[in-house]
Amino acid sequence: MKGNFVKLQALEEEDFKLFSKWVCPSKVSALARGAQDFATLEDIKADIRTGNTNYATVLTHDNEKIGFISWQPQKYEGSYLLGGVIGNPDLWDMGYGAEASLLILDYLFHFKNAHKVQFINGLYNLRTIRFLIKNKVTIEGVLRDYFFLDGEYHDAVVSSILREEYYSQDEGNLPEDMIPKSEKEKTRKELYEYLNHQWKDECFPSLVKGVGVNVE
Template sequence: MKGDYVSLRRMKDGDFELLADWIGGRVGTYGAGSPHFIRPEDLSRGADTFLMVVRNGGERIGVVSWRQLQYVGSYELGVAIGDESAWTDGYGVEAVLLLLQYIFHARNAHRVEMKAGLFNRQPMRMVTQGVMVLEGILRDYYFLDGEYHDAVVFSLLRDDYYELVRTLQLQPDTVPQAEKREAFKVFQEYLANRPQDHLSLLLNRGAGLGH
């Protein structure tokens, strides 16, 4: 999956080691309130599915993740830009948009949510720019620098996502609509030239198998 500035790809050898390094530093602090010293193998075996965020030039700069919640079609998403020099360049927003495209448009999601501490300015920009909908506040959710901080929950429903697609004029289709219409037209013309009972004949042939 490729955007204007970044692409998402599956995790490869060495990616989980890099992710573990990021989580053990400032990225872990911004994402979870403190560094998390975790083994790469634990990340690869956990409940989260990760995709590497790669700048369109090949450099690994972060990850996105998702996990299914209690109900089918309900997911919690995450994003972390590990390269601190890229924190204010919009890569995280584009990575989230690409992940939303995959989750809603390819996996038939109904609802997604994200959480972020109120000390983390980058996710707050996604909320204030209208990419996702503010849903609630979790009081004293994180403990950072000797004090408690609130977190916010923001989400999108399926209809919200497709309204976002229209508003931002996104083009999430993998197969262009014109190709889909052409394929349907070809098949429609094929059926028009078949006998009217063509499908019935095929079914009757199948009904005689095994006797």
């Protein structure tokens, strides 16, 4: 999937090392995961490969790998929890993370038949909160003392977007169809025309002949 600034692709073997670098104790992991954990490369690999969270690598159009986006199936079919990280703070505030999130929203709603996509973000993550407000995501509530950072607990905000809300956007903001609507309509038309003639010329006469009815 490709946007104006970034594109997404499946994880490659070398990406595990980048992932382990970006989720080590730092401001990046505080904002992305709300956690400060030490983990080996093997720990990261095992967690990703055996867990139920899906990941995609975020790249610039020059093929520089700059982060990851994740989506985790929830209790009910069609519900997902979205997360992500841009690993280099110098690339923050350039629209990369926001566009990666929008690309995954497009993917989940337009190609995976998602019903609901949810976010859980610490109330110290100014960039993400601004993204939620800008995109008019519905705020569901506040989880008290959900994250522990810098020696104290912090609340988290829970928000989500539903399928009908996603498709209520302006037509121009929706992702491009893999197969153009005109081609789909042409395909349906040609098949239905064929079936109509086949029924009239072959199927129906064969059926009535079998019961001894004269159709002439």
